Amino acid sequence: MQIHLKTLGCRLNEAELESWAEQFQAKGHRVVQSPDHADLLVVNTCAVTREAVKKSRQIIRRTHKQNPTAKLVVSGCYATLSPDITADIDCVDLVVNNQQKDQLVDMTLNQLDIESMPAISAEPGEAAIFQRGRNRAFIKVQDGCRYRCSFCIVTVARGNEKSRTVESIISDINSIHRKGIQEVILTGVHLGGYGSDLNCNLTYLLKRILSETTVPRIRLGSLEPWELDDDFFELFSSKRLMPHLHLPLQSGSNSVLKRMARRCKTEDFSVLINNAKNQMPNLNITTDIIVGFPGETKEEWQASLSYIKKSGFSHIHIFTYSPREGTKAATLLNQVTSNVKKSRSRQLHSIAKEMRGEFLSEFKNTCHHVLWESRDEQGRWTGYTDNFIRVILNDQSENNLENHISLVELTDVNNNQGIMTGKLIH
Numbered sequence: 001m002q003i004h005l006k007t008l009g010c011r012l013n014e015a016e017l018e019s020w021a022e023q024f025q026a027k028g029h030r031v032v033q034s035p036d037h038a039d040l041l042v043v044n045t046c047a048v049t050r051e052a053v054k055k056s057r058q059i060i061r062r063t064h065k066q067n068p069t070a071k072l073v074v075s076g077c078y079a080t081l082s083p084d085i086t087a088d089i090d091c092v093d094l095v096v097n098n099q100q101k102d103q104l105v106d107m108t109l110n111q112l113d114i115e116s117m118p119a120i121s122a123e124p125g126e127a128a129i130f131q132r133g134r135n136r137a138f139i140k141v142q143d144g145c146r147y148r149c150s151f152c153i154v155t156v157a158r159g160n161e162k163s164r165t166v167e168s169i170i171s172d173i174n175s176i177h178r179k180g181i182q183e184v185i186l187t188g189v190h191l192g193g194y195g196s197d198l199n200c201n202l203t204y205l206l207k208r209i210l211s212e213t214t215v216p217r218i219r220l221g222s223l224e225p226w227e228l229d230d231d232f233f234e235l236f237s238s239k240r241l242m243p244h245l246h247l248p249l250q251s252g253s254n255s256v257l258k259r260m261a262r263r264c265k266t267e268d269f270s271v272l273i274n275n276a277k278n279q280m281p282n283l284n285i286t287t288d289i290i291v292g293f294p295g296e297t298k299e300e301w302q303a304s305l306s307y308i309k310k311s312g313f314s315h316i317h318i319f320t321y322s323p324r325e326g327t328k329a330a331t332l333l334n335q336v337t338s339n340v341k342k343s344r345s346r347q348l349h350s351i352a353k354e355m356r357g358e359f360l361s362e363f364k365n366t367c368h369h370v371l372w373e374s375r376d377e378q379g380r381w382t383g384y385t386d387n388f389i390r391v392i393l394n395d396q397s398e399n400n401l402e403n404h405i406s407l408v409e410l411t412d413v414n415n416n417q418g419i420m421t422g423k424l425i426h
Contacts, residue, residue, distance in 0.1 A: 001029045004038035004070075008059055009046025011187040011221045013076060015138035016101060017044055019172075023105040035066045040108070045076030048154055050322045053078055057089070064091035073108050075101055077157035081326070098143070098158050135183070135373045135403050137176045138221075141169050141205065142188035146196065147224075149250075150261045150328040151290065151321065158189050163198050166205055170212050177215040182371055182403055183242075187221035192228055203232050210238055216405060217371060217386070222246045222288075225264045225272050233279040243280040244388035247273070248288035252307030253300040256293050259332065266307050273311065282368075284359070284387040286315040291348060292341030293321050294332035301344055309351060314359035314389075315418070316352040320345050357415035363389060367425060370408045372401040385410075390419040 003024050007013040020042065021031045035041055041063050045056035056078040064072050068091070075096040083095055094111055096104045142163040145155040173184050186205075188194060194202040209218060219242040235241055247269070251257050254265050264272075277283050289308065296304075308316070320341050323330035363385075370391050372383035381393040381401050391408060395401070408422040 001039040002032045002037060003029050003040045004032055004035040005042045006063055007044040008056055009052060011138050012140060012189060013044045015140035015187050018138055019140060020105055035063055038067055038070050040071045042073045045074060045078035047077035047081050047157055060089055071112050075104055077154055080157045136185060137181045138185050138187050139169060139172055141186050142194045145190040153324040153327055154189060156326050161190060161193055161196050163195050166208050170209060173213045173215055180403060182405060183217035183219060184215055185219045185221055190224060191221050192223045203229055206235050210240060216240060217242055222248060225269050233276050236280050242386050243282050244284040245276060246286045250288060250290050252304035256296055256300050259295060282387045284314050287313050288317045290319050290321050291345045292336035294329055295334040296336055313355055315356055318345055318348050356418050360413045360420055363410050364413060367407055367409050369405050371405050391422045392419055393422050
């Protein structure tokens with residue numbers, strides 16, 4: 001049976017897709033890039049914003065329209081928060097909520113009466129990750145979150161924290177590395193809370209991974225800026241841990257952070273990033289900011305901008321606040337008007353672009369190792385440095401650099417695209 005997998009949303013959704021792909025292949029089925037001739041379609045949805053809900057519904061219908069004869073399975077946060085609505089979309093054959101995601105493959109095969117076919121199993125060593133055109137792998141290490149930020153619907157959809165065992169994570173990493181993957185990204189809903197249910201923590205997990213795997217690059221997904229112990233940053237003395245941290249700030253105003261029920265004040269965040277930079281001189285810190293949170297005054301917005309400007313972020317994921325039913329923030333008074341939110345968003349986008357340029361300029365004429373991912377029609381290779389700067393290499397030779405790591409000098413900045421050009425150091 002041919003299976004097409006599609007996702008919308010976060011890195012955790014990506015990691016789940018890769019896990020399902022491996023499981024389907026292990027049972028003798030083939031993962032394909034196009035939905036056109038697939039026998040089964042699986043869509044992993046998102047519900048982090050209203051727009052994500054809208055896109056989830058659209059992608060379900062669009063995927064079915066591309067291949068109306070295939071079976072269609074829907075999972076993810078939208079499917080979990082709105083199971084009846086999803087089931088009412090007449091093209092959906094099976095809904096699997098987040099609490100059942102680990103059983104999605106077995107549920108699909110059993111409930112849709114699809115038999116395993118080991119006789120046509122994928123060739124040895126063929127990884128679903130390559131079939132989908134990827135050069136790095138997401139590794140899901142935990143799910144759920146025990147905190148309840150007032151704006152977040154994902155914690156409602158994902159439920160309580162549940163960590164995978166260290167042994168299973170290490171086994172996955174070693175398996176993926178044997179198939180040629182050079183970089184893994186550890187991901188979870190609350191990655192920094194890993195091990196809260198296993199009497200260990202993220203630092204312990206990373207120590208074990210560094211000791212018991214040989215994959216060249218280990219990158220971390222989004223980390224809430226709390227619960228990182230004193231030993232955490234010392235781990236980055238290993239060149240295998242990539243010096244890039246995505247630390248969601250959400251607001252640079254302490255009063256807004258309090259309404260958000262965040263557990264980190266701006267002064268705590270400053271201490272955190274200063275400690276990190278002391279350990280990692282080339283550190284790249286990116287963040288999330290919510291614009292127009294309920295009650296956000298002009299003074300709070302200006303305080304937020306002032307803090308953001310001095311924090312040295314290289315990239316900011318900017319989210320315009322939208323109320324989500326089932327969250328405390330949706331019930332707060334003084335919702336910010338749409339026009340004000342749009343104006344503030346434009347202002348922050350302009351500042352973020354300027355900060356991006358300043359960050360990239362710091363690395364002009366410096367050397368970094370780049371993992372190459374793909375080559376375009378003009379012969380230019382694209383890849384990422386250890387600290388997650390996107391690099392373009394104009395190489396007209398016949399060298400196949402895909403999935404190779406090369407030492408590169410960063411020569412110029414293209415701030416409009418947020419990238420740097422480079423040249424190989426032979």
